[in-house]
Amino acid sequence: MKSVTVDGPVAVVPTDRPVRMGLIGLGSMGRHHARVIREVEGMQLVAVADPFGDKHGVAAELAVLPDVQSLIDTGIDAAMVAVPTYLHEDVALALADAGVHTMVEKPIAATAESGRRVAAAFAQAGLVGCVGYVERCNPALLEMRRRIEAGELGEVYQIATSRQGPFPARIADVGVVKDLATHDIDLAAWIAQSPYAVVSGQVTHRSGREHEDMVVASGRLANGIVVSHIVNWLSPRKVRETVATGEKGSFVADTLTGDLTFVANGDVTSQWDRVAVFRGVSEGDAIRYAIAKREPLRVEQENFRDVLRGKPEAASLVVSMEEGVHTLTVVEAVLESAATDRTVAV
Incomplete structure (x- = not known):
């Protein structure tokens, strides 16, 4: 891009x-x-x-x-x-x-x-x-992207975001998709260095306003990474979390605090039969990185x-205007998907 x-x-x-x-x-x-x-x-x-x-x-x-x-x-x-x-x-x-x-x-x-x-x-x-x-200037996300580019996660499989909290009185002209979900759509493409290919979404209106106040969206990027976004204005608990999962573990970025944690895939053999039969990864060591935190x-x-x-x-x-247009195109595809109940190609 x-x-x-x-x-x-x-x-x-x-x-x-x-x-x-x-x-x-x-x-x-x-x-x-x-x-x-x-x-x-x-x-x-x-x-x-x-x-x-x-x-x-x-x-x-x-x-x-x-x-x-x-x-x-x-x-x-x-x-x-x-x-x-x-x-x-x-x-x-x-x-x-x-x-x-x-x-x-x-x-x-x-x-x-x-x-x-x-x-x-x-x-x-x-x-x-x-x-x-x-x-994109949040210290946790900058460090996540740097480490992913350095190969510390191996192949990236999934990027999932959660952006939830109370309704902000400052917003009057757009819904939660164009105001908040646009951040996560931009971030996923930026972290993965790949545009969106397909997306689907569901929205709801619970606060009596013209525009939507909750959205759940999922999709696939052009490079095959799957993404998901949970965004709303109706949660009493403020959450700003981005998780990238790959072959070596997961990076978890908390953008409220600027903290980045890496949870590695474990290599400890479980002695508990009910867990041992699961043929996947196990939880390994967790590291919270000490990173410089400057105002984004x-x-x-x-x-x-x-x-x-x-x-x-x-x-x-910096974010180019071309990237800004792509993000807005994906945003509109999410809204189209919610209105038509179908997956939309970007």
Whole structure:
């Protein structure tokens, strides 16, 4: 999979000054982006915009501009888009037309068709365009992917995720599939380095809202790995877990704590007859790795900065708009499967 819209490492922002950043959307995610952009060395937040104002008080010394054109007029190098999903396409297309490198919060747009228009606009303009899937920057998942690439799991058989918790009041325009399951769909393809081939899903509506609040989805990636996702907004217990199982054992990532554990296949012979007749693996040693834990949102913005600076290794660390479109295509396939009660080819 490609990692950024532009091909190859090239500095698209001069390296002798900070990247002049604009931020549009000052809501629940935008406020965190404002803080992190200010903290990242080599970035300078020079303009913010939100037609609904600054309810979290993050603008500080900056004027709160009314729209994306006002943001563009300040002469920014790059922008972070954190507006509601239904506005992603219009805002992103305006930035592409103005020649502004952009990261769009996930999902890339409200529909895959809309996302394709956004991706095409940035590609045709030769701009850096990427999508903010912050879970890829979680320390536990970064370490899991590194160890899988190093062959520590052997052949990967299955990736299973669980993302459950109470309903977030911040969400109004999409259901749990486009808001939360999109993370897990992106993660599974990224960890396995393979796109989805087929998917099926079941959803339910239990909170009286227009959109679904629970989903169970399963599928198969193009490389044969099977995947499953349990996602909902109706659990009193918050769970964020990704498990990759392969021929040597399982990696278990808890993204709430940033912890990664490896459970090896055991080689101890059981003396208990009822267990011994099972011809599979047994539980072996478990290791919880000591890993550096940095704030994922900060890592995400540093990666964006490094792509703009043309650092060779950075291109593989951000989520391309093409990948964002693929994830949204899978999301729509899950919803189609739930509506038609059939498996859908991606």
